Amino acid sequence: MTMPTLDARLEAVLGLICTDVHADIGSDHARLPVRLVREGRVRRCIAVELNPGPLEQARRSVARSRLEAQIEVREGDGFGPILPGEVGSASLCGMGAHTIRRILERAGERLPSVLIVQPNDSALLLRLWAWAAGYHVCAEHLIVGYWPYPVLRLDRASGPDPAYEGLSLDAALKYGPLLLRAGGEALVQQIRDDIVRLQKVAAPGRESWQELETAKTALAATSSGIK
Template identity: 80%
Template sequence: MPTLDARLEAVLDLIRTDVHADIGSDHARLPVRIIWGSRASRCIAVELNPGPLEQARRSVARSRLQDQIEVREGDGFGPILPGEVGSASLCGMGAHTIRGILERAGGRLPPALILQPNDSALLLRLWAREAGYHVRAERLIAGYWPYPVLRLEEVSGPDPAYEGVPLDAALKYGPLLLRAGGEVIRSQIEADVLRLSKVAAPGRESWDELETAKTALAVLDNRVK
């Protein structure tokens, strides 16, 4: 059984469906673990690049899971039919790249998404609010830098995750992460405050970023009182 690093273990933990698609699957380690862990009955691994595509096919063959994991060549959700999957994961890419894939997906988007950007999830939270997806779970995994992991679900109406949390801070750092607290999120915010304090000046974008970080830190401080 393939091993996963901590960020992909967090992604795996947020998947539970009948049919799941892993977009940009690379070597298909995540789909193999999804099937082995009975977190889906079937997976579709989508990969565009020829090298990883062939690696994914070999990985599935070695695991003898060809009946449950289908490897498809294509870009984003292009190889997925509307309504074909209950959830999809996009991991290990920049937030700009993930958002672009989501915006191009149209009616192929499933009702649940598990996203792991390699940078700030701000763009993805903004997209979710515009597209009618609610934040249902968030993780922040320590690594080379902090890796956010989000589970989004398509639901109508305002997202209750943002109730009672300053919006700018929640969009930047995560409404559920701020509610939960912990050393990883605190370390990230404190590092931002320290970094931005050296360069911020009124009228600059860095000033607004500093104020957002200070607000987020205050949320954590009030939480532990």
């Protein structure tokens, strides 16, 4: 039985998924669907791929794992190949935040109530999208890899997101409300790196000045002990 290894960011994603049917959008090597099924975290998985090379790779990986009955590989763009109500959750990992947001914006009624997103850059755009689209930030990790990778679980919910309560909105949208409350080493290092970079270019009236203020506010929040 093959049990593909996952890097740390996909291990973090794996730990946030537990449902009946899951969709992995932009699945490529399809390692995540294979592990999800093997570990019983989902009963079935739909792996969606847009591009021919990764699509072929996903099909080969599923065939190698002999999980064709539980993992279906579908060709298509974003949520296009998913029917409304067909899946309980979806993951979108290893892409830029702009790409992920565009996929989410086009999904309409195909969007499930639980989303796990892992952009390769800042998650700011995705937190803004979630805020406007009625999803709450329910879990957040910052995984140290080639870059610091944010991993977020977003759950559809009504009302204002309690994760942001008592925090500076700018700082929490940029650095993550739950990450700020946790104040972990990786986040503190990321904020300190931002401050050093921004101090070199910031001047009153420039966007970088505001970014520097946001970073300083975020650093203060991590040490204030706010939970």
